Amino acid sequence: MAQNTTKQQSSTNVPEIVTIEGETDIEQDEFTFIWTVKHYSVVSELETFVNSPVFKGGPKYNHAWQIEMHPNHVVEEVKHMSLYLSLVECGKGTFSKEKMVKANHQFAILNADGKLAKIAGRPGPTATINEYKLTRSGRWGYKKFIAFAELINPENKFVVDDTLKIQCKIWICGGLKEKVENINERTNCNTFVEKRITIARNGAIMDFGKMLKESIRTDVTIATNNRTFGAHKAILMTRSSVFAAMFNVDMLEKEVNVVEITDFDDDIVEGMLEHLYTGETDYMNERVKEFLQIAEKYDLTGLKEGCEYQLVGNLNKENAAAYLILANNYNSPCLKEKSMEFICKNKGELLKSQTFLEEMKAETNTSIFADLFFYHQ
CATH class of the missing domain: 2.60.210.10 (Apoptosis, Tumor Necrosis Factor Receptor Associated Protein 2; Chain A)
Structure with missing residues (x-):
């Protein structure tokens, strides 16, 4: 019996397979x-x-x-x-x-x-x-x-x-x-630390969102046609070079502490502010094109990238031409690249579409679609 026990123990002594990860x-x-x-x-x-x-x-x-x-x-x-x-x-x-x-x-x-x-x-x-x-x-x-x-x-x-x-x-x-790591040596402690970091980050985001939602110690007002939102100059200036320019020079907004945004509706302005403070907004799925426009106007890099990723994920044969025009009008290089790539891959079918041909032949869009030739070459 003792010999059998010894054999059974030794059979489980399998060498550990080491995995090394580099970055x-x-x-x-x-x-x-x-x-x-x-x-x-x-x-x-x-x-x-x-x-x-x-x-x-x-x-x-x-x-x-x-x-x-x-x-x-x-x-x-x-x-x-x-x-x-x-x-x-x-x-x-x-x-x-x-x-x-x-x-x-x-x-x-x-x-x-x-x-x-x-x-x-x-x-x-x-x-x-x-x-x-x-x-x-x-x-x-x-x-x-x-x-x-x-x-x-x-x-x-x-x-x-x-x-x-x-x-x-x-x-x-x-x-x-460069970083090289033996992933077998990672301990549960690493996972714990990562979770704590995530929790702390999410808590900070919630606190910033609370500052906006409850107008805690705001020092500037964002006014639309129908609503006003309390905000903080420091956050606006940090997140947007356009807002930074407003408050750094002798502009009207700096003197009266009011920024009027009347060319976008209330939901878009509210969603923009939510994204500025928390990095997300519930309005994104429904109003992504308008968010791309306001992101371009106020130089909001994070919001623009979020809009581009959303639009790229929805690219199809019906909207490819419209998305290419949108990308050109609002300086969206990622969306433009993906739209041109999609159109080139599907040009046979798209050239049979009356809608696509009308977009392509429109006088205002000639230079935009001319880029497709050079992209294809």
Whole structure:
């Protein structure tokens, strides 16, 4: 009997199968700088470059940058305003030794409504990444950013009270981060910690939602046509570069602590605020297109991404053309890419659809659908 017991015990001594998991990620950093140029009518007569104050960003790398503007640049016999971005100092980040930063940037004008206009470039990992080097001649931008006649046209509301506001958004591509872990060595303690983190995060989200819902110590009012909502400047400014611009400069909203939003209905404004505070809103499923519009107007990156994912998930042959137009009108690169990909894969059937053909041949949509040819090539 003793021998049998010994055999039985040894038969269960099976070697443990070890599983090793590796992860590679890349550091990213994005920030926004708004340059206010006063007395632009005087500045526009200068024949030389005008430099912005040197600004630093973001928190991970702390590099120093500067915008160069040539307000009176004649290109091909047409007067333009040129805009360039220069790296003037490398911070303490990954690339300080090489005196080079991998990044891309976007220029835009803030019009009288605080909305981005005349956008050039696109920040983020889906755009072309440039190597910004610390040299005297190193600069990147657009010599024909905007024609002078278009810029000063009062109908466009680019120059208001003789003041021009230029926004520069910069996305920095950092170093690679690697992690290797033996997942067999994970303990229940790790799971416990993860659960506690999730609980704490959800609790914080609920508290922020309570601040909005119960108007706890609010310092600004958001007014629609029919309702008012109490909000907090600090949260609005942190989540939106457009709101930050409103409260950082001498605009009416800063003086009276009231922001009027009358071009969207009450539910959309309420849903936008809910998303700003908690990262979600119950209205998303029903009103996703309108949320995409308000996200573009107020530069709400998280809300826009949520709208894009929702729309991409609903792509079909009936709405592909409409979604492509929507993506183009509201600067949604992910939705545009997926819509073009879907249309190219299903072009045989779509070209038999009268609705699709009418959308494609509409005069206002010609340039949008022309991109499909280059995408397919």
